[in-house]
Amino acid sequence: MDIQGVIHFMQNYTYYIGAFGLIFIGLFIMLVKRNLIKVILGLSILETGVNLFLVSVGYISKGTAPIFSNASIEGKSMVDPVPQALVLTAIVIGVAVLALALSLAVRLYQHYGTLDLRQIREQRW
Template sequence: MSHAMDVLPYLVAAYVFLTGCYGLATSRHLIHAVGCLAVCQSATYILLLAVGYRAGGTAPVFSDIEPGSRPVVDPVVQALTLTDIVVGATVTALLLALVLQIAKRHGTVDPDELRELRG
């Protein structure tokens, strides 16, 4: 029972990642595909935060707790998660801009109809 809890958050991250992959592969709409990529990326947030969790820990912010009085979660992975979110947002913005261009130039946003390259 307790052993299941030891790995459950990691398994949730894997599940979310695979769900995003399934959505990406079966997507019929490019904006939907961009959303699926965001789902894949959120799996990495879960994984990072799960790796950094410490039992009974609180946020690593010492403006209202005495340093050393309580265990805190790992701040390094939290900073990495922040970086992850920022990069994810920029990638989403760029991809959506590309989708807009594709919709204008090709008149479709179905990936299966975008077969050949056109100038």
């Protein structure tokens, strides 16, 4: 891929690059960091990236939001509503998962007295 191809790729895939940037940042944090709170934050960042990717897959060039707020809007120029409906509920589920993970972190801290994954038995890898 020459430099022209790279620029073309960057221009056409900006949203994908952003979404996968977030996904890889989140994965990297989850794999490398040893503090449990940071691992949970990485999970949250990863999930944001996945949501952004799902919405950008459904985008149609120059499309509008799929809402018929007045009669003049045509259905031809609307983006795909199905990924948006998926992400809408996935965000709330993400909040619930985050809260559950944090509560488990609270219990682990109460039991072991530390959040460092190296010092918690059965959590080492």
